[in-house]
Amino acid sequence: MRYGPHLLEEILRRTDIVQLVGRRVKLVRKGQAFWGCCPFHGEKSASFKVENARRTYKCFGCGKGGDAFRWLMEIEGVTFPEAVERLAGEAGVELPKWSPEDEAREEKKKSLYEVIEAAALFFEAQLHEPVGREARDYLKTRGLDAATVKKFRLGYAPAAGAALIGHLTGLNITMDDIIAAGLARPADGERGPRDFFFNRLMFPIGDGRGRIVAFGGRGLSADAKPKYINTAETEFFSKGHQLYNLASARPAGIKAQSIIVAEGYMDVIALVRAGFEASVAPLGTALTEDQLQLLWRVAPEPILSFDGDAAGNKAAIRAAHLALPHLKPGYSLRFAFLPSGEDPDSLIRTGGQLAMKAVLDAALPLGAVLWKSETEDKDFSTPERRAGLEQILATHVAKIGDAKIADYYRRDFDARVFEAFKKRSASPRGPRAPWQPGGKKGARGGFHKTPPLEPVSDALKASLLVKAARKALPKTSSADGSAAPEPNPGALKVKEIEVFRHLIGFPELIERHTELMAALPISDPFLDRLRGELLNVAASGSRLENQGLETHLILRGMADTLQRLKAHGSEIGEGTASGEDADARFLRAAHDLRALAETGPERKRASERFKQEPNEESCLEHLRLLRDRSAE
Numbered sequence: 001m002r003y004g005p006h007l008l009e010e011i012l013r014r015t016d017i018v019q020l021v022g023r024r025v026k027l028v029r030k031g032q033a034f035w036g037c038c039p040f041h042g043e044k045s046a047s048f049k050v051e052n053a054r055r056t057y058k059c060f061g062c063g064k065g066g067d068a069f070r071w072l073m074e075i076e077g078v079t080f081p082e083a084v085e086r087l088a089g090e091a092g093v094e095l096p097k098w099s100p101e102d103e104a105r106e107e108k109k110k111s112l113y114e115v116i117e118a119a120a121l122f123f124e125a126q127l128h129e130p131v132g133r134e135a136r137d138y139l140k141t142r143g144l145d146a147a148t149v150k151k152f153r154l155g156y157a158p159a160a161g162a163a164l165i166g167h168l169t170g171l172n173i174t175m176d177d178i179i180a181a182g183l184a185r186p187a188d189g190e191r192g193p194r195d196f197f198f199n200r201l202m203f204p205i206g207d208g209r210g211r212i213v214a215f216g217g218r219g220l221s222a223d224a225k226p227k228y229i230n231t232a233e234t235e236f237f238s239k240g241h242q243l244y245n246l247a248s249a250r251p252a253g254i255k256a257q258s259i260i261v262a263e264g265y266m267d268v269i270a271l272v273r274a275g276f277e278a279s280v281a282p283l284g285t286a287l288t289e290d291q292l293q294l295l296w297r298v299a300p301e302p303i304l305s306f307d308g309d310a311a312g313n314k315a316a317i318r319a320a321h322l323a324l325p326h327l328k329p330g331y332s333l334r335f336a337f338l339p340s341g342e343d344p345d346s347l348i349r350t351g352g353q354l355a356m357k358a359v360l361d362a363a364l365p366l367g368a369v370l371w372k373s374e375t376e377d378k379d380f381s382t383p384e385r386r387a388g389l390e391q392i393l394a395t396h397v398a399k400i401g402d403a404k405i406a407d408y409y410r411r412d413f414d415a416r417v418f419e420a421f422k423k424r425s426a427s428p429r430g431p432r433a434p435w436q437p438g439g440k441k442g443a444r445g446g447f448h449k450t451p452p453l454e455p456v457s458d459a460l461k462a463s464l465l466v467k468a469a470r471k472a473l474p475k476t477s478s479a480d481g482s483a484a485p486e487p488n489p490g491a492l493k494v495k496e497i498e499v500f501r502h503l504i505g506f507p508e509l510i511e512r513h514t515e516l517m518a519a520l521p522i523s524d525p526f527l528d529r530l531r532g533e534l535l536n537v538a539a540s541g542s543r544l545e546n547q548g549l550e551t552h553l554i555l556r557g558m559a560d561t562l563q564r565l566k567a568h569g570s571e572i573g574e575g576t577a578s579g580e581d582a583d584a585r586f587l588r589a590a591h592d593l594r595a596l597a598e599t600g601p602e603r604k605r606a607s608e609r610f611k612q613e614p615n616e617e618s619c620l621e622h623l624r625l626l627r628d629r630s631a632e
Contacts, residue, residue, distance in 0.1 A: 003084055007093070011084065012055050014091035015068045021050050021057055024075060039075065040064045040257070062203075062387050077250045077297045079208070113211055115173055115181045120212045122167050123155025132156040134203045134220050144351060150243075152269055153204045157197035157217060164195045170580050182214060182231040196231065203244070203265045205230070205283065206238070208294075210247035213237045216265055216283065228264075230283050239283035241290045244268055246280050249420065253278030260336075261287070261295065261304045262344050263315075265334040274353045276360075282620070287319045292326060300331045304619065308340045317373045320366050324399040334363035370396055375420070382613055386421060393417070408551060415536050415556065493598040494591040496527050501565050502586040503534060507549045509586050514538045514591055517594035521597035525572060526561045533558065 013630050018027065018034050027034035027050060038048040045063040058065035064074065072083040088095050105608035126132050127149070135156040139149060147603030157164065168178050178184045184193050208215045214231035230239050236629060243261075245268050245271040253259035261277040262268050271279035278298070282291055287304070295302040303388055304319055316335050323333050336359050338347055364372070374393065380386045395414040400406040499520065503509050510517065522528040533556055537549070553562060 007096070008084065011087050011091055011093050012067055012069070014093060015087050016052060017054070017055050017057065017071070018050050018067050020068055020087075021071060025050075036575050038062060038064065073297070075254060077208075077254055082209075082539070112177060112181045112234075112236070113213070115168065115177050115183070116214070118168060118171060118173065119164060120153060120155065120181050122164060122205050123157055123204075123215070124153055125155075125422055126155060126158055126163075127202075129155040129156075131158050138201060142345070144269065145474050148273060149271060151272075153212075153510075155202040155204070157195065157200045157202050159199035161194045161198060162192075164197070165193060180234065182234045182237065197229070199224070200229075203245055205242065206247050207236070207242060208247055208250075210523065213242070214239075214283075216244070218265075221556050239285055240288040242283060243274070243280040243294055244283060245290055245295065249278045249280050250298050258297050259295055259299045259302045261302055262341075263307065263312075264307070267305070267344040270348050271356070274348045274356060276356065287316060287322060289322065289478070292323060296331050301334050303334045303336050303337065303360055305336045305344055305360070307343050308337045312337065313373070316369055320369050320373075321396075321399070323366060324598075325398065325401050327400055327405050329404065333366050335366070335369045336360050336363040363555065367409055371413065371416050380421065386417070390417060408554055410554065411552060415533070415552075419532075419536055422592070444464060484577050492523055492593070495589065495596055496522055496524055497565055498589045499586070499593055500527055500530060502550065502582065502589060504565060506586070507583040509540050509582060510534050512583070513586065513590075516587075520590060520593060523597070526558075526564075529556055568609070 011308065021027065021036075022034075025036040025039050025048065027036040028046070029035075032051065032053060034050045035046040035047050036050070036601045037043050037046050038061055040059060041059055041062040041064075044229060048057065048059045050057045056065060056067055057071060066074070068087055069080060072086060073080060078086070085095065087093075108230045126136055139154070144154075162184075165175070165178060165184050165412070168183070169175065175184070179186050179193070183196055185196055187193050195219040197215060198222055200219055203216040203218070205214040205216055206210045214234070214237040214412050215232050216228060219225070219229075231237055232240070245263055249259060249272075256278055258278060259270060260276055262271060262279055264281055268279045268281045278297075282288070306316045316337070318335065320335070338344065338359055342350075344356060370393075378385075380389060390413075394410075397406050397410050397413065398407060479487055503517070514535060515540075517531060520531070522531055530553070533553060537552065550562060553559075
């Protein structure tokens with residue numbers, strides 16, 4: 001039902017939003033406002049503000065904010081009408097009366113809910129009767145105990161064709177209501193009404209409030225076809241608009257800001273038993289747009305879990321394409337692929353919770369899944385095939401409705417293409433400019449070339465060659481061949497982190513010091529990968545500011561590395577420098593890293609020169625000496 005603005009304003013006026021939010025968040029008064037730690041993202045200092053005067057809440061860390069209606073929708077995942085009804089009841093505001101037709105329809109729905117609840121109780125009871133022995137034996141083979149059976153209200157539909165009908169009519173429930181609830185098939189010719197489910201293990205399906213609205217049934221006989229069936233579409237049940245276990249998963253998902261989407265009922269039950277309480281499943285269909293919106297009300301990046309076979313890959317690609325038009329800032333999907341031949345239930349039974357957690361932790365972002373689907377096991381040895389790849393990627397980007405997100409995906413695909421084919425830049429006829437995709441979408445859906453920030457210089461190429469040569473040298477020898485002590489791993493780690501904190505904090509350093517970046521001796525494989533991506537950014541022409549650069553790196557799968565850099569701020573003392581002396585501090589950190597990693601007379605001579613004249617050239621002197629040594 002639609003509510004007028006004056007009614008909504010009256011409800012908000014009568015609602016004490018500080019008291020409402022205070023049920024979930026510890027608030028401290030400061031002046032006219034109340035402050036606390038944001039419930040939507042982890043933080044140690046209070047940046048979450050609630051004001052009765054404005055009747056709003058706002059987090060200055062993650063940006064979440066709104067009125068009392070929005071609060072209930074965000075924190076509990078309820079719909080707007082449900083939030084209005086809840087707050088109106090608490091505030092003592094009477095909602096408009098429905099018409100007699102509305103009232104009659106609502107009463108009819110209430111009676112049908114009662115019919116379905118009666119059916120659920122019947123199925124639960126039958127599971128423990130002698131007729132339910134086969135179903136109980138099946139549950140034992142799947143490792144389900146009595147507590148799990150009770151928690152998920154599992155049941156059994158007897159093989160007799162009208163057992164449920166006989167039970168419900170005995171409770172004075174009419175045949176019309178039984179059929180309307182989707183529990184029986186109507187009479188057909190000479191055949192009378194018959195149960196919709198028979199000889200099946202029953203899984204009750206709840207709506208967003210937890211009310212049972214339908215059932216899923218698994219056939220127990222070898223010839224049962226199909227193996228799983230759901231209640232037919234009814235007035236209050238549509239399998240494309242609901243998710244199995246949503247009402248139970250929603251509180252845990254909102255708290256953890258994460259929710260797992262499995263493929264079936266047994267997978268959800270296995271995940272919940274293993275401690276992954278925020279787990280749901282579609283109802284025998286591919287993920288729908290409505291289900292996607294339900295998931296995003298719980299968590300910004302639901303994890304879709306798929307079997308690691310061809311069918312699982314196909315389902316993942318279909319879900320990725322479904323999500324593209326609906327992506328919005330902060331909201332996307334991640335994809336977890338299980339080992340071949342495994343599903344969550346079997347993986348947890350053999351490998352336990354840790355095995356499943358490892359799969360979830362390795363979940364891929366949406367962009368990576370699209371890239372994998374278009375490139376894996378495919379040949380791009382010709383310019384025409386590479387151009388075809390760019391055109392396909394452009395069509396994916398064109399589906400994204402949000403212009404900002406589309407631009408980031410375009411840049412991400414550009415960087416992936418450049419990284420994948422940059423080795424083809426060398427020609428038998430001699431050196432040529434590296435091939436690179438552009439960054440702007442053309443009128444026909446392709447990508448035009450854009451000039452880079454700066455060409456990849458001969459010095460940079462030489463630096464990369466020297467880097468490779470240096471890796472080929474024995475780790476315990478200096479450039480002049482003399483024995484050298486092993487560097488201090490702890491000091492190297494701290495210095496490497498310091499260098500990259502400077503680069504992330506001041507992206508302009510990347511443009512000015514590409515040669516030095518390429519020459520640095522980085523031992524940490526994750527930071528080395530980050531260095532490679534920063535070099536790609538400098539060479540591709542992308543002009544990224546601080547936040548833009550971080551977003552780009554997150555899309556490239558480096559969120560953990562960025563978090564690690566931020567977490568080590570206290571280890572490196574002053575951390576990133578102020579803009580005024582960023583160059584000097586970066587050069588000092590780079591020089592110190594070189595001094596820690598290399599020993600010998602060349603390093604000593606380079607160190608002395610740097611003290612007299614601290615600049616990039618002096619920092620690179622040792623590298624040139626090493627390159628000359630390697631070439632001999």
